[in-house]
Amino acid sequence: MSRRRAVVLLLLALMALPGSVRAQAPADPVRMVRLDNGLTVIVRENPVAPVVAVALLVRMGSRWETPDNAGISNFTHAVMVKGTTRRGGGELADAVASLGGKISAAGDVDYSGIQATALARFWRELLELTAELALQPRLAAEEIDRERDWLLSRVQRRRDNAPSRAFDELYAATYRGHPYALPSIGTRESLGRIDHAALVRWYRAFYRPERMTLVVSGQVSSSEVIAEARRLFGGAPGAALPPDPPLPAPRSAAERLVVEAQAQQTQILVGGLAPSLDHPDHAAVKVLSTILGGGMAGRLFVELRDKSALAYTAASYYDPVREPGLLVLYLGTAPANSAQAEQALVREIQRIRDTPVPEDELARAKGYLLGRYAMDRRTNERIAWHLAFNEVEGVGRGYPDRFRRAVEAVTAADVQRVARAYLTSLTTVILGPPGGR
Amino acid sequence: MTPSAPAPAPPTAAKPAATPAPTREVLPNGVVLITQEHRAADVVSLQLWMRVGGRDERPEELGLSHYLEHMLFKGTPTRPPGSIDRTIEGLGGSSNAFTSYDFTHYDIVVPAAHVRPALEILADIAVNAAFVPEELEAEKQVVFEEMRLTEDDPEKFLSRRLSELAYSGHPYGRPILGTPELVRSLDRERLNAYYKKHYVPRGMVLVVVGPVTPAQVRPLVTATFARLGGPSAARTPAPPVPPLTGGRRDDVPRPEQQAYLGLAWQAAATGVAAEDIQAVDLLTYILGDGPSSRLNRTVREDKGLVHSIEATYVTREQSGLVSVAARLDPKNLDAAEAAILDVVRRVRDEGVSEAERQRAIVTAESFYAFDIETAEGLAKSYGQAETTWTLDDELRYLERLRQVTAAQIQAAARKYLADANLARVRFLPSGSR
Numbered sequence: 001m002s003r004r005r006a007v008v009l010l011l012l013a014l015m016a017l018p019g020s021v022r023a024q025a026p027a028d029p030v031r032m033v034r035l036d037n038g039l040t041v042i043v044r045e046n047p048v049a050p051v052v053a054v055a056l057l058v059r060m061g062s063r064w065e066t067p068d069n070a071g072i073s074n075f076t077h078a079v080m081v082k083g084t085t086r087r088g089g090g091e092l093a094d095a096v097a098s099l100g101g102k103i104s105a106a107g108d109v110d111y112s113g114i115q116a117t118a119l120a121r122f123w124r125e126l127l128e129l130t131a132e133l134a135l136q137p138r139l140a141a142e143e144i145d146r147e148r149d150w151l152l153s154r155v156q157r158r159r160d161n162a163p164s165r166a167f168d169e170l171y172a173a174t175y176r177g178h179p180y181a182l183p184s185i186g187t188r189e190s191l192g193r194i195d196h197a198a199l200v201r202w203y204r205a206f207y208r209p210e211r212m213t214l215v216v217s218g219q220v221s222s223s224e225v226i227a228e229a230r231r232l233f234g235g236a237p238g239a240a241l242p243p244d245p246p247l248p249a250p251r252s253a254a255e256r257l258v259v260e261a262q263a264q265q266t267q268i269l270v271g272g273l274a275p276s277l278d279h280p281d282h283a284a285v286k287v288l289s290t291i292l293g294g295g296m297a298g299r300l301f302v303e304l305r306d307k308s309a310l311a312y313t314a315a316s317y318y319d320p321v322r323e324p325g326l327l328v329l330y331l332g333t334a335p336a337n338s339a340q341a342e343q344a345l346v347r348e349i350q351r352i353r354d355t356p357v358p359e360d361e362l363a364r365a366k367g368y369l370l371g372r373y374a375m376d377r378r379t380n381e382r383i384a385w386h387l388a389f390n391e392v393e394g395v396g397r398g399y400p401d402r403f404r405r406a407v408e409a410v411t412a413a414d415v416q417r418v419a420r421a422y423l424t425s426l427t428t429v430i431l432g433p434p435g436g437r
Numbered sequence: 438m439t440p441s442a443p444a445p446a447p448p449t450a451a452k453p454a455a456t457p458a459p460t461r462e463v464l465p466n467g468v469v470l471i472t473q474e475h476r477a478a479d480v481v482s483l484q485l486w487m488r489v490g491g492r493d494e495r496p497e498e499l500g501l502s503h504y505l506e507h508m509l510f511k512g513t514p515t516r517p518p519g520s521i522d523r524t525i526e527g528l529g530g531s532s533n534a535f536t537s538y539d540f541t542h543y544d545i546v547v548p549a550a551h552v553r554p555a556l557e558i559l560a561d562i563a564v565n566a567a568f569v570p571e572e573l574e575a576e577k578q579v580v581f582e583e584m585r586l587t588e589d590d591p592e593k594f595l596s597r598r599l600s601e602l603a604y605s606g607h608p609y610g611r612p613i614l615g616t617p618e619l620v621r622s623l624d625r626e627r628l629n630a631y632y633k634k635h636y637v638p639r640g641m642v643l644v645v646v647g648p649v650t651p652a653q654v655r656p657l658v659t660a661t662f663a664r665l666g667g668p669s670a671a672r673t674p675a676p677p678v679p680p681l682t683g684g685r686r687d688d689v690p691r692p693e694q695q696a697y698l699g700l701a702w703q704a705a706a707t708g709v710a711a712e713d714i715q716a717v718d719l720l721t722y723i724l725g726d727g728p729s730s731r732l733n734r735t736v737r738e739d740k741g742l743v744h745s746i747e748a749t750y751v752t753r754e755q756s757g758l759v760s761v762a763a764r765l766d767p768k769n770l771d772a773a774e775a776a777i778l779d780v781v782r783r784v785r786d787e788g789v790s791e792a793e794r795q796r797a798i799v800t801a802e803s804f805y806a807f808d809i810e811t812a813e814g815l816a817k818s819y820g821q822a823e824t825t826w827t828l829d830d831e832l833r834y835l836e837r838l839r840q841v842t843a844a845q846i847q848a849a850a851r852k853y854l855a856d857a858n859l860a861r862v863r864f865l866p867s868g869s870r
Binding site (some may be wrong): 051074089090093094096097098099100101102117118119120146149150155156157159160161162177191232262263264265295296302305306307308309310311312313332333334337353360363364367368370371372374375378379380392 | 476478479480510511518519522523526527528529531532546547572574575576577578579581582583584588589590591692693694696704727729733734738741744762766792795796799800802803806807809810811843849
């Protein structure tokens with residue numbers, strides 16, 4: 001998965017912490033068991049539509065990578081779906097299509113994994129395919145070069161896409177010395193260096209039951225799914241793993257970088273390091289981010305787009321991650337307006353640091369934030385992803401409720417405090433056509 | 438078929454979800470009301486579909502449908518600028534809108550407790566938009582930005598260029614955003630005249646889907662949409678689309694390092710040869726939906742000529758468009774085009790296998806099943822069907838699709854996908870970087 005997609009997913013996740021799950025069945029429709037080998041299985045029965053979604057997430061991703069092997073988690077997943085010891089790529093593709101299904105596999109920052117959907121009546125076949133991909137991938141040497149070419153083409157595509165490239169530049173500058181600086185998809189250099197042996201080693205080191213969470217959501221019976229999961233995944237050998245070594249703190253550039261790129265639009269990004277997902281300030285920074293750039297009533301949208309038409313895109317991003325997060329304020333604007341837009345953005349940052357946010361605006365932001373979180377947890381695919389995400393991030397099933405309560409408790413003083421704490425040492429990236437600045 | 442068909446339809450096997458049939462009613466003033474109870478979540482989708490879009494614009498009105506879409510949520514005499522977004526978002530809801538050639542669409546999603554205020558907002562903006570002059574002027578810059586943004590996204594821009602080329606000479610081939618010149622000169626009087634002419638009860642389709650019963654919705658509609666008045670001139674039908682006989686070609690220099698290739702053929706639509714729609718849908722899935730499709734297998738996996746490739750089928754009322762889009766290295770452009778046309782030729786000459794037909798049907802069932810997961814997915818399929826097709830056609834879509842034979846799929850390929858009658862757009866790296 002590319003960084004950009006990661007950004008979008010996490011964003012959604014952020015915006016939509018579960019909170020108000022008003023339409024739940026009377027009994028808790030979620031069941032969770034831990035298999036003897038350490039693998040976690042979670043099932044959510046959801047009768048709404050005749051579909052099923054599977055998410056198998058593994059604690060593996062760019063967090064464990066280095067500049068030399070950046071992208072190896074994602075690369076491994078790209079090759080994993082190309083064949084198993086039982087089936088080749090073509091057979092796999094046909095098998096998935098005959099279930100009305102889709103399977104994707106990718107590496108992200110804190111996790112990697114396989115996500116799959118199908119018509120509910122094929123849930124057994126889908127689970128079996130997922131197990132086969134996860135536990136018996138072929139990882140054939142001849143697939144490596146083909147997939148490397150494909151990944152290199154996507155690296156180029158990201159470079160050709162102004163917003164993606166601007167985000168990559170910002171991450172690189174704000175997370176210096178920390179693996180979050182690395183693009184999940186990798187770089188030209190790192191992808192060129194990763195060979196078959198390295199990829200197989202990486203797979204073996206991380207694809208272990210204790211690191212894996214399997215979630216199934218849909219029109220299924222939880223006891224049937226758990227029995228089937230035990231049969232398919234229970235045989236994988238478990239082993240106690242050493243804890244992950246601590247990572248160095250990122251060193252933010254805290255400077256203004258101008259990057260020339262041929263494009264019709266200029267991208268303006270301002271980012272500051274922010275709390276991790278389980279930090280006590282997380283909810284307050286989510287609210288801060290929502291006040292600034294959440295939705296069409298967010299300040300950036302209202303002030304920079306609605307009132308002064310200085311930008312077309314005006315939003316903020318703050319992804320929930322295990323290590324320090326990044327609060328990003330983002331504008332897409334006409335090159336001729338970019339100087340003015342940047343000044344206006346700086347004024348908004350100053351304003352929220354200097355002046356407490358009015359109560360009605362705070363209430364709007366909380367309503368929007370919690371509403372989006374609830375909205376994002378309605379399709380089985382997203383439900384499965386959220387359940388798996390909370391598990392691999394170590395915050396657990398109670399997280400959505402905790403997050404909702406934390407958001408509801410945020411005061412105007414909290415917002416001002418976190419604005420002052422986290423909107424201080426800022427890095428700016430301006431990416432646009434030459435002469436636009 | 439993208440815009441015009443994906444819909445709900447009762448689940449096939451498995452335990453059927455408790456989804457009753459939709460209720461459709463034409464109110465005395467002409468507003469069509471479609472409601473359906475859908476208890477998937479505590480969220481109601483309210484959608485207003487206007488029977489007006491890019492195709493209804495006179496040449497000097499180009500871009501007005503889209504401009505209205507931008508202006509409507511901005512306010513009315515009783516709702517100052519910004520207050521609508523604040524209200525909806527504060528309720529934990531969200532709003533959205535988009536413009537097409539046959540319709541313009543507005544939607545609000547809110548927790549079920551807030552159906553009334555959301556419905557009041559929709560009814561208010563449908564006829565009382567204020568068009569505050571400063572807001573109207575400022576929005577021009579936003580539309581210019583939108584024009585630039587589309588150009589910066591090669592995939593989106595390819596699809597737009599392809600459609601403009603395939604329909605050149607027809608309203609479907611005109612830019613939906615208008616031209617910079619027309620947008621620059623746009624004034625309140627012209628916009629308001631267009632609004633008053635088209636935003637009338639008989640042009641409105643209101644769709645409400647969520648954990649509410651039609652009996653709960655009806656009184657709310659009586660107090661809002663049922664009260665709207667206005668002229669009731671009939672909409673001018675869209676003219677027939679000129680055929681692509683002999684084909685059309687366009688090469689566009691682009692800043693990207695990679696090339697893009699788009700090929701498109703005109704095909705069945707809801708208003709023309711609608712009986713072929715299901716066969717063209719299946720044909721498109723077999724050609725280019727997902728890794729098991731023929732184009733992916735042959736052109737990407739076996740020959741390695743493209744980085745990505747897919748086929749899509751989009752229908753408008755007067756014409757459908759089957760498109761193949763690929764991202765590739767510039768050196769492979771000719772070989773990839775030949776390979777794509779060869780894949781298409783083989784379907785015309787040899788037809789498709791029963792296994793492919795079965796898989797394509799399951800694919801269609803799957804799209805349907807995933808659409809009914811959310812209230813807005815279901816509402817969208819109903820609204821689109823009502824504005825460009827009929828609700829009944831929509832509800833019978835899957836049943837008809839299952840009856841399509843392999844021979845009919847081949848016949849559709851022969852009828853529509855001729856080598857000579859295609860539009861081709863290529864994005865060529867200008868190499869200036």
